Amino acid sequence: MAAAEPVSIAVLAKAPVAGFAKTRLIPALGAGRAAKLQARLTDRAAEMACAAATGPVTVWATPDETHPTFKMLATHRGVALARQPDGDLGARILAGLKAPGGPTLVIGTDCPAMMPAHLRKAADVLRGGADAVVYPAEDGGYVLIGMRKPLPALFAGMRWSTSGVMDETRRRLRYHRLTWQEPVTLWDVDVPEDLPRLRGLGLLDEFSRR
Numbered sequence: 001m002a003a004a005e006p007v008s009i010a011v012l013a014k015a016p017v018a019g020f021a022k023t024r025l026i027p028a029l030g031a032g033r034a035a036k037l038q039a040r041l042t043d044r045a046a047e048m049a050c051a052a053a054t055g056p057v058t059v060w061a062t063p064d065e066t067h068p069t070f071k072m073l074a075t076h077r078g079v080a081l082a083r084q085p086d087g088d089l090g091a092r093i094l095a096g097l098k099a100p101g102g103p104t105l106v107i108g109t110d111c112p113a114m115m116p117a118h119l120r121k122a123a124d125v126l127r128g129g130a131d132a133v134v135y136p137a138e139d140g141g142y143v144l145i146g147m148r149k150p151l152p153a154l155f156a157g158m159r160w161s162t163s164g165v166m167d168e169t170r171r172r173l174r175y176h177r178l179t180w181q182e183p184v185t186l187w188d189v190d191v192p193e194d195l196p197r198l199r200g201l202g203l204l205d206e207f208s209r210r
Contacts, residue, residue, distance in 0.1 A: 004054075004123075004127065005102075005103065005127050006054070006055035006056065006102065006103075007054040007055045007102075007103045007104065007105060007122075007123035007126055007127065007146070008054075008055045008056045008057070008058070008100035008102065008103070008104040008105070009049040009052065009054060009055065009056075009057045009058070009104070009105045009106075009107065009119060010057075010058050010060055010096030010097070010099070010100075010104060010105070010106045010107070011042075011045050011046055011049055011057065011058070011059045011060065011079075011107055011108070011109065012060050012062075012084065012092055012093070012096060012106065012107070012108050012109070013042045013045070013046075013059055013060065013061055013062070013070070013108070013109050014038060014042075014061075014062055014109070015061060015062065015063060015064075015067040015069065015070070016035040016036065016038035016039035016042065016067065016069050017035055017067070018031040018032050018034070018035040019031045019035075020035070021034060021035050021038035022034040022035070022037055022038045024190055024191050024192075025037065025189075025191070025192060025195070027192060028192035028195060029192075029195075037203070038109065039069045040203060041109045041110065041112060041189070041203075042059075042069055042073070042109045043069070043072075043073065043077075044109075044112060044203075045107060045108070045109040045111075045114065046059055046073050046077050046079055047077065048114055048115060048116055048119065049079075049107070049119060050077050050078065050079065051116040052116040052117075052119035052120050052123070053116075053120075054105070054119060054120060054123035055100075055103075055123070056080065056100065057077075057078075057079045057080070058079060058080040058081070058082050058096070058099070058100075059073055059074075059079050059080070059081055059082070060082050060083070060084045060092065060095070060096050061081060061082070061083060061084060062083070062084040062092075063083075063084075064083050065081040065082070065083055082099065088158075088160060089155075089158075089160045089161075090154075090155030090156060090157075090158050090160065091155070093106050093145065093155055094150055094152055094155050097145075097147055097150035098150050102148075103123070103126040103127070103146065103147070103148045104146060104147065104150075105119060105122050105123065105126075105133070105144060105145070105146035106144070106145050106146065107119075107143065107144045108143065108188075110143070110188040110189050110190060111137070111143040111144075111186055111187070111188045111189075112189065112198060112201050112203055113186045113187055113188075113201075114135075114143065114144070114186060118135065118144070118183075118184060118186070119144075121183050121184075122135065122144055122146050122183070123146070125146070125181045125183065126146050126147070126148050129179075130148075130179045130180055130181055131147060131148055131149070131173075131178035131179045131180060132145065132146060132147045132148075132154075132173060132178055132179070132180035132181075133145070133146040133147075133180060133181050133182075133183070134146075134166070134169060134173075134180060134181075134182050135182065135183070135184055135185065135186055136166045136182055136185045136186075137166070137185070137186060137187065137188050138185060138186070138187045138188075139163060139187075139188065139190065140162070140163030140164060140165060140166055140167070141160075141161070141162075141163075141165040141166060141188075142165065142166050142169065143186050143188050144186075145169075151176060151178070153172060153176060154169060154172050154173070154176075
């Protein structure tokens with residue numbers, strides 16, 4: 001039996017530095033605990049990506065790859081490290097899609113609901129010939145996008161971090177006559193109101209108080 005086509009995974013991650021990471025959670029957690037939560041979520045995202053075993057995993061770090069959390073991931077998870085380019089989120093997603101030179105999934109670290117099975121399903125959508133796969137977020141954005149070949153027009157000039165990101169992405173996919181699937185909608189962690197959902201995953205208690 002022929003081996004499955006590799007589908008790379010790019011994880012976009014902010015360094016877990018107090019005052020830099022998860023800033024919208026600082027009112028609830030404080031800067032230090034928000035940064036610790038970012039470190040935990042980053043490790044979890046890398047763990048899920050590696051466990052999916054769809055292809056090579058790269059953690060795209062910002063502002064650079066030197067934070068100990070990223071070094072630990074390279075050593076203990078075996079991921080590659082890369083530095084996110086300058087520019088908005090669209091430029092960073094596009095870089096993650098382009099670098100492997102083949103079918104690629106891009107995720108962030110804010111979706112603790114993401115499991116290896118979700119990543120394997122997205123990879124299978126691309127292997128099946130679809131141009132793209134997207135997992136919408138409940139807040140109107142998305143938590144995963146994958147493409148067989150990157151299309152810059154999907155990301156340029158997007159109003160990121162708004163409730164219209166997914167609808168605008170669908171409009172652009174239709175305009176460019178691309179085929180895509182949306183197998184599942186997931187939730188992410190952006191604001192204090194999202195924190196209670198972490199409790200069921202065992203990721204909230206140590207960060208719940210200042």
